[in-house]
Amino acid sequence: xxxxxxxxxxxxxxxxxxxxxxxxxxxxxxxxxxxxxxxxxxxxxxxxxxxxxxxxxxxxxxxxxxxxxxxxxxxxxxxxxxxxxxxxxxxxxxxxxxxxxxxxxxxxxxxxxxxxxxxxxxxxxxxxxxxxxxxxxxxxxxxxxxxxxxxxxxxxxxxxxxxxxxxxxxxxxxxxxxxxxxxxxxxxxxxxxxxxxxxxxxxxxxxxxxxxxxxxxxxxxxxxxxxxxxxxxxxxxxxxxxxxxxxxxxxxxxxxxxxxxxxxxxxxxxxxxxxxxxxxxxxxxxxxxxxxxxxxxxxxxxxxxxxxxxxxxxxxxxxxxxxxxxxxxxxxxxxxxxxxxxxxxxxxxxxxxxxxxxxxxxxxxxxxxxxxxxxxxxxxxxxxxxxxxxxxxxxxxxxxxxxxxxxxxxxxxxxx
Amino acid sequence: xxxxxxxxxxxxxxxxxxxxxxxxxxxxxxxxxxxxxxxxxxxxxxxxxxxxxxxxxxxxxxxxxxxxxxxxxxxxxxxxxxxxxxxxxxxxxxxxxxxxxxxxxxxxxxxxxxxxxxxxxxxxxxxxxxxxxxxxxxxxxxxxxxxxxxxxxxxxxxxxxxxxxxxxxxxxxxxxxxxxxxxxxxxxxxxxxxxxxxxxxxxxxxxxxxxxxxxxxxxxxxxxxxxxxxxxxxxxxxxxxxxxxxxxxxxxxxxxxxxxxxxxxxxxxxxxxxxxxxxxxxxxxxxxxxxxxxxxxxxxxxxxxxxxxxxxxxxxxxxxxxxxxxxxxxxxxxxxxxxxxxxxxxxxxxxxxxxxxxxxxxxxxxxxxxxxxxxxxxxxxxxxxxxxxxxxxxxxxxxxxxxxxxxxxxxxxx
Numbered sequence: 164x165x166x167x168x169x170x171x172x173x174x175x176x177x178x179x180x181x182x183x184x185x186x187x188x189x190x191x192x193x194x195x196x197x198x199x200x201x202x203x204x205x206x207x208x209x210x211x212x213x214x215x216x217x218x219x220x221x222x223x224x225x226x227x228x229x230x231x232x233x234x235x236x237x238x239x240x241x242x243x244x245x246x247x248x249x250x251x252x253x254x255x256x257x258x259x260x261x262x263x264x265x266x267x268x269x270x271x272x273x274x275x276x277x278x279x280x281x282x283x284x285x286x287x288x289x290x291x292x293x294x295x296x297x298x299x300x301x302x303x304x305x306x307x308x309x310x311x312x313x314x315x316x317x318x319x320x321x322x323x324x325x326x327x328x329x330x331x332x333x334x335x336x337x338x339x340x341x342x343x344x345x346x347x348x349x350x351x352x353x354x355x356x357x358x359x360x361x362x363x364x365x366x367x368x369x370x371x372x373x374x375x376x377x378x379x380x381x382x383x384x385x386x387x388x389x390x391x392x393x394x395x396x397x398x399x400x401x402x403x404x405x406x407x408x409x410x411x412x413x414x415x416x417x418x419x420x421x422x423x424x425x426x427x428x429x430x431x432x433x434x435x436x437x438x439x440x441x442x443x444x445x446x447x448x449x450x451x452x453x454x455x456x457x458x459x460x461x462x463x464x465x466x467x468x469x470x471x472x473x474x475x476x477x478x479x480x481x482x483x484x485x486x487x488x489x490x491x492x493x494x495x496x497x498x499x500x501x502x503x504x505x506x507x508x509x510x511x512x513x514x515x516x517x518x519x520x521x522x523x524x525x526x527x528x529x530x531x532x533x534x535x536x537x538x539x540x541x542x543x544x545x546x547x548x549x550x551x552x553x554x555x556x557x558x559x560x561x562x563x564x565x566x567x568x569x570x571x572x573x574x575x576x577x578x579x
Numbered sequence: 580x581x582x583x584x585x586x587x588x589x590x591x592x593x594x595x596x597x598x599x600x601x602x603x604x605x606x607x608x609x610x611x612x613x614x615x616x617x618x619x620x621x622x623x624x625x626x627x628x629x630x631x632x633x634x635x636x637x638x639x640x641x642x643x644x645x646x647x648x649x650x651x652x653x654x655x656x657x658x659x660x661x662x663x664x665x666x667x668x669x670x671x672x673x674x675x676x677x678x679x680x681x682x683x684x685x686x687x688x689x690x691x692x693x694x695x696x697x698x699x700x701x702x703x704x705x706x707x708x709x710x711x712x713x714x715x716x717x718x719x720x721x722x723x724x725x726x727x728x729x730x731x732x733x734x735x736x737x738x739x740x741x742x743x744x745x746x747x748x749x750x751x752x753x754x755x756x757x758x759x760x761x762x763x764x765x766x767x768x769x770x771x772x773x774x775x776x777x778x779x780x781x782x783x784x785x786x787x788x789x790x791x792x793x794x795x796x797x798x799x800x801x802x803x804x805x806x807x808x809x810x811x812x813x814x815x816x817x818x819x820x821x822x823x824x825x826x827x828x829x830x831x832x833x834x835x836x837x838x839x840x841x842x843x844x845x846x847x848x849x850x851x852x853x854x855x856x857x858x859x860x861x862x863x864x865x866x867x868x869x870x871x872x873x874x875x876x877x878x879x880x881x882x883x884x885x886x887x888x889x890x891x892x893x894x895x896x897x898x899x900x901x902x903x904x905x906x907x908x909x910x911x912x913x914x915x916x917x918x919x920x921x922x923x924x925x926x927x928x929x930x931x932x933x934x935x936x937x938x939x940x941x942x943x944x945x946x947x948x949x950x951x952x953x954x955x956x957x958x959x960x961x962x963x964x965x966x967x968x969x970x971x972x973x974x975x976x977x978x979x980x981x982x983x984x985x986x987x988x989x990x991x992x993x
Contacts, residue, residue, distance in 0.1 A: 183829040184614045187769045196761040203764040234855030237613035237895070435877055446879060449580060477856045477875030480580070496846070499854075 174245045178238045179206035185232035185242050190501035191225050194520035198225040201232035204249075205242040212249060219253035225517070226250070227505035228379060229471035244424045251383055251425065258380045261299040265507040266380035269372045269389075272344030275310040283309045302515035306550045308345045308542075315347035319366060323354050330363030330578075334443065335400035335407045337393075339414040340372050341542040349410055352564035353440055357408075359569050360444065360453040361576035365405060367396035373414040376507050378425055390428045393418060401436045408440040410560050412540040413506070415439050416472040439540065441482040441559050448488075456571035461491040465562065466534035468525065468548065469499040470541035482540055482559045489566045495532050500525045504547035519551060526552040538562055581882045582608045582851070584990055585871065587858050587909060588889035588897070590615030591976070592961030592983040594841040596887050598670065599987030601848035608851040608881065610858055610873060616894055616962075620834030622801065622826040623688040623707065624678070624980070626664065626699035627652075628973020635697050640682045649966045651978045654943055655985050663984040664977060667700065674840040675808070677703040687711060691730060691800070691825050693738020697973060702833055704811055706798055706823035715743035720791035720820075721798045725752040728766050729827045730800040739798070747794060751786035755779035769830045772805035780810050784817025797822045801832040806839070861886075861910050866955045868910075885956045885990045888912075888939075888947070889983065892962035898937065905937055907963070912939045913948040915965035931971040938965030944989060945982055958986035 171177050185201040186192050192200045199208070204223050211218035223246055232242040264271060275282040285291050286307040296303035315338050327333070334357060342350040354364045371393055377386035397407050397418070409415040418437050422428040430437075447453040465486055469479050479499075487494050503521030508514050529537055529552040536555040537548055545556035573579075584600045586593045589611025600607040627639035627646075636642050640661055643652050652660045661682050671678050680686055680700035688698040688707045701707035708714060719739050721732045736746040755774050759766050775783060780803065791797045801824040803810040815822060826833050842852055855875075862870040862880065870880035890897030890909065899908050900923070905916040916937040917923055923934040939947045939959050947959045960982035962969065969975035 181829065182618065183767060183769075184618050186765070186767065187618070187830050187835055188614075192765065192770060193773050196758045196765065199762050200765050200770075203762070207764075235614045237615070239613065239857075442879075475855065477853060477873070480851060480853065484580075 174209070174241050174248065176206035176209040176240060176245055179240045179242075180238060181207075182237065184235050184237060188231045188235040190229060190231065190503065190521045191227055191517065195225055195517045197222050199223075201226070201242045201246065205232070205245040206240055209245050209249065212253060216253050219249060219255075221254070223250050224254075225514070227471070227501065227503075227508055227521075229501050229505060230475040231471055231501065234474055241424065247378065247425055251378075251381055254381060258382055261301060261511070262380040262507075263382060264299070265301075265510060266377045266382045267385070268340040268344070268376050272310070272340050276312065276314050276344050279310040279312040296512060300512040301510050302512045304515060305510050306546070308341070308546050310344055311347050313347060315343045315350040316366065318347050318351065319354070323351075323364070326358075327363035327365060330358070330361065332361060333363045333365055333403075333405050335365045335367055335397075335405040337367060337370060337373070337397075337407055337409045337414060337418070337437070339409065339411045339542075341411065346542070349558050349561055352558070352561045353408070353410055355564045355569065356444070356560060356567065357440075359567060359572040359576065359578065360447060360455070361578050365400065367393070367400055367407070370396060373411075373417040374426070375413050375417040375421065378417070378421060379506055379508065383426070387426050387428065390418075390422050390426050394422070394428060394430055394433065397433050397437060401433050406443055407433075407437045408443050409437070410440050410540070410558055411542055412439060412470045412473040412476060412478075413543070416476055419476075439476070439478055439481065441485055441540065442478050444563070445481040445485055454572070454575040455488070456568040456575055457489050457491070457566050458568045459490075461489060461566045463491065463535045463562075463566075464493040464495070464533065466495040466497050466529060466532045466537050468497050468502065468529075468537050468539040468544060468556075470539060470544045471501050471505075473540050474499055482538070486538055486559055486562060489562070492566070495534060497525065497528055497532070497537075500528075502544045502547045502551075504543045506543050509543075509547060518547075522547060522551055529554050580876075580879065582606045583883060584608075584885045584887065585610065585881055585883040586887040586889060587871070588615075588887075588891060588895065588961070589842070589852065589854070590889065590891060590895060590961070591617050591837075591841070592979040593887065593889035594838075594845055595670065595980055596889060596960055596983040596987045597845045597850050598841065598848060599984060600990055601845055601850040603987075603991040605991065607845075607849075608853060608883075609845065610853045610856050610871075610881070612857040612896070613855065615838060616891060617838045618830050618834045619828050620826065620831050620837060621688065621690065622702040622705040622824070622831070622833040623696075623698035624667070624680075624700040624976035625697065625973040626682055626685075626977035628685065628697040630972060635685075637685055637697075638683065639685055639697075639699065647966070651945075651964055651966060651982055652974075654945070654966075655981055659985075660977075660981045663981050663988070666984055667980055671837075674837075674844040676837055676840055679703060689735065689738055689825060691735060691827050693734040693736070693741070695738065695742065699977060704804075704822070704824050705801070705833070706825050711742060714739060717744045717796060718794045719744045719746050719796050719798055720794035721746055721748040722787055722790055723748070723750050723800060724756065724771065724802055725750040726760060726766055727768075727771070727800065727802070729768060729829070735798065735825065747791075749790035751783065751790050753779055753782040753786060755782065767830065768800060768802045768827050768832050769805055769835055771802040772810070772832050775803040776810050780813045781817055784814050787814070787822070788818050791818070791820055794820055796820055799824055801826045803832070805832050805835055858909050863949070863954070866952055868954055868957050885958070887958045887960060887986050887990075888963060889960045890963055892938065893934075895962065897963040900934070905934070907939055910947075910949060910954075910957075912954075912959070913951065914938070915940050931968050935970055936965060936968045938963055940965060945986060958989065960986050
């Protein structure tokens, strides 16, 4: 029997040696002194909380859940998980109306896409913003992402689905709320690229939100139900031989790691089949299973931003390698630095100033870079950077869709 | 995914080896599992501090010649070691870190607890002196930041007095730091360094100037300059006396600065730095390592012509000790260690501890062995190696750097 192993809890807070390195890399500690820092909020506080829940500190709500503390930890302590699990377990009051609204991306999206022109118009109006700021405490500096009049799923069923079964190889696509309700173009781009590479695209059966916003806003029962549903759909896809691709690093990270760590959903049988589209494509090309041809006239200066959950996944190199394959691209890799928005976090009035403070060095670097646009695998980073640095942001899949010579790529992969 | 060289470990040794490989034009990756021991850096590097029963030696290069032939310096050769280590100061300068010192003659540094220790290189801004008599009769003002929790000026004062210095001490404060006091646990050097910039440095300079009136020199904890030299330069401009820093822990300001600066230099030279990932196993073919697998990459292998393992000793998890055995967890490399747990320790806490000399067994080129066979394209560097007790002899950084340069040279001159 190994006593040292018997001694360690699931969240291994006992492995913390109090080195404080996590604190050095915490984006919140750098700007918000009300936040006790990851070491104190995580493993140190956990010892007290286990003794008495009284020691729970409401300031843990300032944690972005970026997981940069976990990337930095020399002892592999799940610091971010400890903090989020404590918020779920100990916070004294339930989520507010605002937090529930921000968390329910599916519900809000279904409502808003039906009335997209009205909703988009209203959300841009000063009096509406003023009221949301004063009543709901959603900061009026924020620009809301526009809702789309047509959902991605509707477009797919009408315009793309029929052609997909003619392919011999398939992938399943977890599009996420953003693609479905706000930005179907990214989903369309994925279909274009995968089809050109010789793969048909399928949707998951009744996909729900990955749950990241519900977890962050402590709507845990709903997040768990959505997670169970998604795992059912993912198992079905994996059962028919598909890999499940996402275009959002956060959706992907949530389903792979937050499901087991925070929602206690066992995903070990399918976890390795949930991956980012850029990883899947890089691997196809690297192993010679598909070929790609690029347009000769594509000329762009692209700066890549590493989302925090991409840093945690450790998959940045797949996205950046694909972008660097494009002959006409002048590539810049921005310093890996949190943009500050962290999903719904930056929409909350009490977090707005910290959110912008965290991202400030990144915005400066982007503005100084002279790039045509920023490439990034996360939609909320996109909202933050577009609003704060004034530079457009594209998902690497959209960049590929624009940069590849579609006809030639289809020909190379034997697609008629 | 294919590279020319893959280095496992992103601490001082891995970064320096990576920088040298990337500079030669090789496609180089560093896989780093969490941040490194460099975060506890004192601001000084040691080459050889004590030897042959002498607690402090003055001429380290001369004494290195009488080290055991199995010692890494002797395996490389003393002249060659010196030539390799001469590349350290220019490399640090390229990364934006300024240090000075000599292999011929140790200088002295002072620890935050007031102990005098021999050193080979010390950062330009840090408390160091060539002779033990240099501080005699000097008036030193030890300045602390009010309510800073990781610095105990009394110890330092006692150390300075022992060397014949006169000491005054004072706490200073600037309003820009009040913000940190809202959380009792966050009054840390690295946190202060984020707020001590621009106007806050000018305010600090005025306070330090006032509090050190009549002194010849100022000694302060290293609480500024984590991302650049500018705050320190600005402080110097505002204070009429020379200022010397002493690095404090946990998480030392010069340590974080050095780690980030070396990492940035590696990336500038085209290297791929993969943070927060752990190598789980390797695929060997005969005596060659072909591929490695990591937690984040799952079943996607990382391939390379050459590999370097710089995973550190027990602290870096390069070596693991459980109740029965000591082992190297990535590849199961052969280890030099006493088989019986009772022999790992000396019951006298202050005696040289045998376990500190444990590490992987290597051939003359620092290629480790696995199941008794040398791995032809794998090099081990730094604290993972056996044949020395870095703490006891004061040689950690010298070995870390010399073996890193040595491995890089063997790879790039193939």
